Amino acid sequence: MDFTFTEEQQMMAGAFRELTDDLCAPAALRAAFEGRGESSAARWQRLTELGLPGMLAPESVGGMGLTLADFILIAEAAGRAALPETLVEHAGIAVPVLSALSADARGAAVLQAAVSGEARVAVSHPFNPFIVGADQATHVLVLTDHEVHLLSKDEAKLEGHQSIDALRSLARCTGSLQPGTCIARGAGASAATALAFECGALLTAAECAGLCDALVALAVSYAAERSQFGKKIGAYQAIKHQLANVQVKLEFARPVLYAAATQATVLSGRSRFGVSHAKLAATDAADLAGRTAVQVHGAMGYSWEVDVHFYLKRALGLTGMWGDRSFHMRRVQQQLFSEHLAIGPDALFGVFKELP
Amino acid sequence: MDFTFTEEQQMMAGAFRELTDDLCAPAALRAAFEGRGESSAARWQRLTELGLPGMLAPESVGGMGLTLADFILIAEAAGRAALPETLVEHAGIAVPVLSALSADARGAAVLQAAVSGEARVAVSHPFNPFIVGADQATHVLVLTDHEVHLLSKDEAKLEGHQSIDALRSLARCTGSLQPGTCIARGAGASAATALAFECGALLTAAECAGLCDALVALAVSYAAERSQFGKKIGAYQAIKHQLANVQVKLEFARPVLYAAATQATVLSGRSRFGVSHAKLAATDAADLAGRTAVQVHGAMGYSWEVDVHFYLKRALGLTGMWGDRSFHMRRVQQQLFSEHLAIGPDALFGVFKELP
Amino acid sequence: MALDLHYTPDELRFRAEVRAWMVAHVPAQPLPTLEGEQGFALHREWEKTLAAGSWGMITWPREYGGRGASLIEWLIFEEEYYRANAPLRVNQNGIFLLGPTLMEFGSAQQKARFLPKMAAGEEIWAQAWSEPQAGSDLAALRSTATREGDEYVLRGHKIWSSRATFADWCFGIFRTDPASERHKGLTFFLVPLNHPGVRVRGIRQMHGEPGFAEIFFEDVRVPSAWRLGAEGEGWTIAMATAGFERGLMLRSPARFQVAAERLVRLYEQHAATADPALSSAVAQAVMDAEAYALSTYATATRLIAGGKIGVEASLNKIFWSELDVHIHRCALSLLGAFAELAAGDSAVVGHDAWLDGFIFSLAGPIYAGTNEIQRNIIAERLLGLPRG
């Protein structure tokens, strides 16, 4: 039983956070929002230099051979930075799915390019009405319950949609799927689709935890500096207690997230409960953080000029993806009340009812 | 359209509040809790002197011929005082039901005595597992969906139960009902039973609003006097804002309560919605008030020595009676989602969809 | 008769009249947002249409373009207004805030000069209260007005001024006594936004439109005829204006009742897959909207009977602003993955603009005195707790 991250994991996350502190500094995000500044391709190049796209691919194809538990801190940091690139979808969902389906030649070829970062893969999933980041992708991985397709950007007929988060491009595939793009069918396909869902829900949860962290940090730094009625607003209990409440939510979402990361791919009742719990806890925390950060900033928080809205809007988008609040709450209830999932003090990491 | 109480209504309520300030002063309640002090019969006598038992009976039987809207402030004040006598059940439920069923000779005779206060009538209703105040009653009015019975205390086989509120005696009728005690059957009986339910739910809501008021007053007076860390605890925002939140709930429960009082006996979809709304709003306010009052008092609030627990316990009992939270929330939802009750800005006091 | 919750025949006739007029005049298509230039112009037109029908501000006296209507009629008017899905009021700073202030504090000439054009929708007013250092703490403001002969010279920097980007006039308070502190030495002025030395710069709100503005006053010379009340009386008058803002007029319960009704329809479309808690949350939204409406009727009758609005303005502010956030959070939860779609996207379900409404609702607990300040007021003035 060891509930800590290794030094390697922490160093990797630390290096990534340093990179995003630079790539996604408020001024950079603001420039990106307004279509100025560094290009997405340039940012992607720098993520590639850290080897991030291939973290979860086997070493045999040039990846790092790591697991979701290794990637969870990266996803959290991507959220904290409001990273515009869909690194999480690419490295956390598409690459593991392609790795699992690498018996297919087309899949194997794109996997190689995806690991190096040369290919950028967006993900279409039946639970998501929209594909995120397709405009900068080279490929779209289309998951359905019966087949998995891998489309080049040219093969995918995409219809763009507009998120309130201008850094988040949305699209739908409008064309019908052709046999030639299919890379898996039947049980393999449906397992990949199910796996992608758990990864997607877990990793967007991690991003939301990161967004919550960023929102609290913004509010704290404003409250420590802004004065009203002769003292710093952060010295008022009304402000302190609101922010403390957000922090409590965040601190108790994180262990849930990390525990779910160790078992999300097992696809058991408990793993599904854990992933849904993580998504609910992290999105709840981010929701409260967004509203609280606006309130702490007063009218400033409601303006475009302050950075709060970048994070609030991203959280809003991520909350609805990979299963919205209703989906995950119903899934939790189904496990509890219909599947009679074992709970209680000896069932957290496994069940020991059989012990003498 | 007039949403104010008349001077007469306010004077009546004022006189009653003065009386209960005396009858139910903290020391008196504490004595009653410990079985000392003034007897229930003596307190009842003083309530009788104000004519309260007969407020809702026709003038022809010596009553005041008033309506629920006249009685609502009395019920609220009874709650505020944590009055141990079941005046609300007697005058607000039993007397109007007996008035409606006074064609029956037995009913008519007891009505006369109930109006003068000579008889004290407790109420058994299918929605309530327990009868309140039977131990001091002379009669029990037993309402069922098909028959109404009126039992003298001797005829009723009562099994006592114990509430956490020692000033609230609970009982169940264990004997079977005999034909000789029946005072109404069929439609008249079921109408009386339905009417009693609406009155019961509305008036316990009013009592809860009064309890909320009393709890806020206790907490405010403690917070204005107790010092910690060099200032009055009531000067801290953490305390102020908690109490302000309770007050907001209370202030927006009251108009709901008063509006429901004007229509509770109509037995329409809207009147049921209004009564359930009132019960939910008032019990929510009392629940928050109870917990907040304990918190504001700190360890004192958790002790027997402070009066908070009298009111908190009473609210706890009343919340479950005459339809608990689940019942009323489901009834509201049924009106909204199944019966498609007209709502919206022109449906509050009636529906004007037919206007040009 | 007390607690008589029935409309009189006159009130019913009045409702029918409003309803018929709205049916005939409300634009079939919703207007573009009034935060943009084109939308602002169209909303200005709508104010003129309203005024032409004498519906601009029905509670005003007839001499200023009103109907001398009762508060109950006002509530009925608002119910029908929102029921008809009529446009937002671009004129609200004038008719709800400055108008009543002028009636109380203005000279006869000022009333004659300003009120009719305000009622007619010909001059649209902006607030100029806040300053960069003075948000909730209005008394901390620093803009000055220096008397020179029969004129004043205004200097300073106002911010968070709603409507100012496209409005005609603004009102605000300036420090006339440079030695004064906090609430003293302040004076209330009315200033045209196209006056020499006045510079307006839009501030984009979260959704990207310039719903706020900054106003820079650079040696702006104004005649004393544009001073409202006496020198040094600014704080008193501003507090009266703020009272009107928190009072009965500005947050009609009908707005929330309409939103709650739409929420019920939205819930019904998603009931099969929604978190079970949402059914109760939606029911709570309906109940709270009705509670707010009932409370408003109660306050209105009390005011008609000669009462004054006091600390209940603070209770109202907290209740409606939290209700508005609640309604829109429920809606976004029901919309799930569709919640994030920008207004106007082709995949937006219906035309209910829930996302814009949600963003807008987040301003509710902040403006017109943050909810934290309202809670202080309730605790200190209503409950009698000691000052911090």
Add this chain to the structure above:
Amino acid sequence: MALDLHYTPDELRFRAEVRAWMVAHVPAQPLPTLEGEQGFALHREWEKTLAAGSWGMITWPREYGGRGASLIEWLIFEEEYYRANAPLRVNQNGIFLLGPTLMEFGSAQQKARFLPKMAAGEEIWAQAWSEPQAGSDLAALRSTATREGDEYVLRGHKIWSSRATFADWCFGIFRTDPASERHKGLTFFLVPLNHPGVRVRGIRQMHGEPGFAEIFFEDVRVPSAWRLGAEGEGWTIAMATAGFERGLMLRSPARFQVAAERLVRLYEQHAATADPALSSAVAQAVMDAEAYALSTYATATRLIAGGKIGVEASLNKIFWSELDVHIHRCALSLLGAFAELAAGDSAVVGHDAWLDGFIFSLAGPIYAGTNEIQRNIIAERLLGLPRG
């Protein structure tokens, strides 16, 4: 290996051992409440039974009657303890609070004198922290200890002392320097409750049992051997004790997991008629109980790796106390009209004592530092907001 959430074979064997012992020893009938005289005596017996099996305090060193167990073993022990529905720990002030404090600050003689009897359940300890004027503001205390030769004379009035009505010893801090203020000049003492001059008076709690007590010290002469640490070191030691109180030991997650599991069963009995929101509220209770457990395992591994418990104690305090209230409010809502029945009434459904649990849960946000104070600590020490 990092994030390895599996028990080792040794940990599994340990769980089996605890489970077997509990099955053999936990009383079949729940004991009467330890707030009453008879219940207290029975709980005292149970402590001796635990100690006889070396289960009194497994994380203590073997020399003081413990097993030198790891924190993970401790959590497993607690899981099995609550799973077996074993009695509440009447000995908690000793084993969780004073015990660790003595190990850190006590002399060799003091450790030898007090720890074994504590571990054996032979001496039950009460806290004597609070005073009538010093609730959350512990530094405001006034009780004094005056040195006379090799003795001290204690005078004063302690209150809200849990267990004191029937316990053997108490611990608390007294002002040894009469000129001192606030945190200075305080000294930590251990005093037998039957010592001459000590008078204990029970305070009834909301449910009517004397779960608190006042302790009056009237010229109580104690030898300096009962002083813990140096003169003037009282505040430091008391803060260490408070740290143990807020730390890992006292609020085992297993307690809330068991309660949440029972709540699910209760919900299932009432699902057909419950407010739909309760299904989500009950699910939330289960999730929160698991979140608290996971967080505790994370803290335990961090402590095993040499970390210290800091401000997370405040985060924990808020989370478990609000969770406990939430669980019990859900239960009372499900029980409806049966919720108000006093414990022991014949119509009480099941034996789960939900009402007593609810009342007890209301103390959670108050004791061991109110949640308001915990929020200040989080805001100031974790988030770095300015002090009030």
